[in-house]
Amino acid sequence: MWNKNERKGTVDQAKGRIKQAVGALTGNDKLKAEGRVDETVGKVQAAVGRTSRKVGDSITRVGNAVKR
Numbered sequence: 001m002w003n004k005n006e007r008k009g010t011v012d013q014a015k016g017r018i019k020q021a022v023g024a025l026t027g028n029d030k031l032k033a034e035g036r037v038d039e040t041v042g043k044v045q046a047a048v049g050r051t052s053r054k055v056g057d058s059i060t061r062v063g064n065a066v067k068r
Contacts, residue, residue, distance in 0.1 A: 001053075002049070002053075003049050003052065003053050004049070005045050005046065005049030005052065006045075006046050006049030006053065007049075008042075008045055008049075009042045009043065009044070009045030009046025009047070009048075010042065010046055011042070012038050012039070012041055012042030012045060013038075013039050013042035013043060013046065014042075015035075015038050015039075015042070016034075016036065016037070016038030016039030016040070016041075016042055017035065018035070019031050019032070019034050019035030019038060020032050020035030020036060020039070023035055
């Protein structure tokens with residue numbers, strides 16, 4: 001199950017790709033650059049979300065193992 005950071009990161013990546021496409025169609029270099037930034041920020045945010053989810057899952061597994 002995705003957490004808040006993973007969802008937001010995925011949305012930002014999509015938003016960035018859309019901005020890049022619109023910028024390419026209209027010849028707007030500033031919009032293309034903003035899209036690249038949004039996509040990169042989204043990738044980082046999604047990675048942070050995945051990492052925090054995996055750490056949380058690991059802590060839960062260790063906790064369950066200790067309880068046994």
